[in-house]
Amino acid sequence: MHDNSLECCLAALDNPVELGAQLLPAILDALSAADVDLHNLQRSAWANPLIHLRATFDIHNLPETPTAFIPVPDVATTVAARASAVACLATLNSDTISYGSENDGHLFVNLVVLPGDDDFAEKSKSDMRGHTDGVSFPVRGQPHEFDERVAPSPDFVCLSGIRNPDGITTTVMPLSAILQRLTNEEIEELTKPQYVIRPQKTFKRGLRKLLGKESPLLEAMAGIQLLFETGDGYWIRYSHSAADTDFDSELAxxxxxxxELACQECSTSVVISPGDILLVNNRVGLHGRGVVGGEAGGDSRWLLRTYGLDTRELRADQRYPDSAFKLYP
Known part of the structure; x- marks a missing residue:
């Protein structure tokens, strides 16, 4: 950023894959100088639900906290936050991506208190229990239940701290700890395609706008598997709206x-301070937050959020042809 204008840096963010490739060599040199093995770092990111990077980017003069998900204000601090997130994800073999059906496909969105009293405003102030993002999309390596064009949900959720005056916590629940509290029979039930999942609200609004209110992607999906056994352990796909079973099964x-109870018992809290980045593994961890409350705007809590995904196996029809980062739907 010292060698380029703000406009040049913003243009670089339009192609996060290319930007990540440009920034990665300097990161690899720094890791080597600190005697940190890249592959061990990457393995750690898949063995643990979170990586908390403190004081990753500088906080400069800030405008008031936005009162909407989009757009992100184009100032030095948010450019630094966005570039840092792209670099972090590139280090973990992930491309920084968005979905066309969420917040108009913007690569970064503001996580802030929203004004008003509608469902979105109320949700922006309340706490959130453990969930995975993009829950109505398949985990990587699995096809969507009825539309093969649907891209996988993200591997990583990346949260960048801009303001957090009240020290609101982000909660993370390790899947490995959760499963230790379940019986083998209960774990087996979660691997069966017998649950119901509904699109999360931000995606539902975008899907309706993008595909029309009759799109089947807006409907609740039955016969869904929540837990997946992989070569390196289990992956999870979960939201509270999935707390239904498609069959009359007491064990399910x-x-x-x-x-759900184990999620509450295994929750750990992290305060994302200004300049911090929190990377949450969306496969082996669930995340939520404490009550935010307060008024919109001013100096209220402000995080930026983006997603990371290993895109090497995506097909062309799972991407938008006019975007370097936007995935279908």
Whole structure:
């Protein structure tokens, strides 16, 4: 940023894959100088639900906190935050991506208190229990239940701290710890395609706008598997709206109830301070937050959020042809 104008830096963010490739060599040199093995770092990111990087970027003069998800104000601090997120994700073999059906496909969005009293405004102030993002999309390596064009949900959720005056916590729940509290029978139930998932609100609004209110992607999906066994352990796909079972099975209902309770028991709290980045593994961890409350704007809490995904196996029809980062739907 010292060698380029703000406009030049903003233009670079339009192609995060190219930007990540440009920034990565300097990061690899720094890791080597600190005697940190890149592959061990990457393995750690898949063995643990979170990486908390402190004081990653500088905080300069800030405008008031935005009162909408988009757009992100184009100032030095948010450019530094966005470039740092792209670099972090590139280090973990992830491209920085968005979905056309969420917030008009913007690569970064503001996580802030929203004005008004509608559902979105109320949700922006309340706490959030453990969930994975993009829950109505498949995990990587699995096809969507009825539309093969749907891209996978993100591997990583990346949160960058701009303001957090009240020290609101972000909560993370390790899947490995959660499963230790379940019986083998309960774990097996979660691997069966017998649950119901609904699109999360931000995606539902975008899907309706993009594909029309009759799109089947807006509907609740039955016969869904929540837990997936991989060569390196289990991956999870979960939201509270998935707390339904598609069959009249007492054990299936018991499994989801016990899973929700274990999430609460295994929760750990992180305060994302200004300049911090929190990387949450969306496969092996669930995340939520404490109550935010307060008024919109001013000096209220402000995080930036983006997603990371290993895109090497994506097909052309899972991308938008006019974007370097936007995935379908």
């Amino acid at each position: 209902s018991q499994a989801i109830t016990r899973f």
